[in-house]
Amino acid sequence: MRLPFEIIEIGAVKLNSSREIVDEFHGIVKPQVYHWIHSHTREIIHMDYRSLANGMPFPDLVYRFFQWCGGDYRFCSWGNQDLLELQRNLKYYDMEEMLPGPIEYYDIQKLFNLQYEDDSSRKSLEYAVDFLKIKKNETFHRALADARYAAKIFGKIEEECIHRNFSIDVYQNPKCKNEEIHIYYEDYEKYISREFQSKEAATGDREVSSTRCPLCHKPAKKKIRWFSVNSRNYFSVSTCPEHGYLKGKVRMKKTDEGKFYAVKTVSLTDANDAKKIREKKELLCAKRRLHKKST
Numbered sequence: 001m002r003l004p005f006e007i008i009e010i011g012a013v014k015l016n017s018s019r020e021i022v023d024e025f026h027g028i029v030k031p032q033v034y035h036w037i038h039s040h041t042r043e044i045i046h047m048d049y050r051s052l053a054n055g056m057p058f059p060d061l062v063y064r065f066f067q068w069c070g071g072d073y074r075f076c077s078w079g080n081q082d083l084l085e086l087q088r089n090l091k092y093y094d095m096e097e098m099l100p101g102p103i104e105y106y107d108i109q110k111l112f113n114l115q116y117e118d119d120s121s122r123k124s125l126e127y128a129v130d131f132l133k134i135k136k137n138e139t140f141h142r143a144l145a146d147a148r149y150a151a152k153i154f155g156k157i158e159e160e161c162i163h164r165n166f167s168i169d170v171y172q173n174p175k176c177k178n179e180e181i182h183i184y185y186e187d188y189e190k191y192i193s194r195e196f197q198s199k200e201a202a203t204g205d206r207e208v209s210s211t212r213c214p215l216c217h218k219p220a221k222k223k224i225r226w227f228s229v230n231s232r233n234y235f236s237v238s239t240c241p242e243h244g245y246l247k248g249k250v251r252m253k254k255t256d257e258g259k260f261y262a263v264k265t266v267s268l269t270d271a272n273d274a275k276k277i278r279e280k281k282e283l284l285c286a287k288r289r290l291h292k293k294s295t
């Protein structure tokens with residue numbers, strides 16, 4: 001197995017139920033896979049290979065880390081990358097059982113957007129720190145400093161917003177039907193399918209292609225059938241007689257082993273958005289016809 005990103009530092013803070021910092025963890029990994037750090041990375045993380053040589057092998061450090069976490073914890077992280085890379089590194093060392101998935105966690109970057117921003121584009125940690133006028137007394141991009149900053153941002157998110165919008169990491173994706181996941185958020189439903197041998201098998205599955213209203217859970221009537229905008233994303237529009245227009249979105253994900261699973265969201269929308277989706281579909285169809293003619 002390949003390890004595209006070797007973790008070289010773990011920094012974390014522990015929060016109590018009032019989201020106050022009560023403990024800290026920090027450790028450096030002695031790299032086993034890559035014995036160098038790209039100069040660009042060195043610039044970003046402010047570390048060089050010499051300081052890593054004093055580190056601990058990843059399995060030892062991560063073991064300590066989970067002991068520090070204790071039995072009852074939930075991860076909070078800035079963005080969705082850290083948990084993914086942690087699991088990849090665990091898998092590389094055959095230690096996946098230390099962190100069984102799928103994992104429910106809080107994505108502070110997403111929560112920051114939901115509470116303070118109008119769009120969904122992901123912001124940098126420093127952007128959020130500036131926005132919230134949090135004192136900048138530490139260098140960014142070192143694991144522990146970033147964890148402290150993220151915790152301070154997390155402390156400013158409203159409790160209700162946090163509880164309504166937990167995230168789920170599915171790197172350890174559902175393998176069979178009874179492991180499939182349905183989550184009902186306030187105005188949308190998220191579904192994560194089991195894995196399939198091919199993309200076609202996934203899109204052909206009844207559950208993957210169905211659209212139910214996220215509010216009343218009744219089957220909705222398709223107005224615009226599923227269409228692909230590229231090789232990974234599909235859209236549809238349906239209507240619930242009681243709750244109106246529903247937008248369906250499927251993102252096809254590929255596992256490290258080359259299998260496929262679908263992440264589907266069905267959300268409430270309006271006639272205007274439905275019209276935009278129809279126009280998008282028509283434009284795509286026209287483009288494809290044109291492409292066919294010219295080849």
Ligand SMILES: [Zn+2]
Nearest residue numbers: 213216240243
């Ligand atoms: Zn409904």
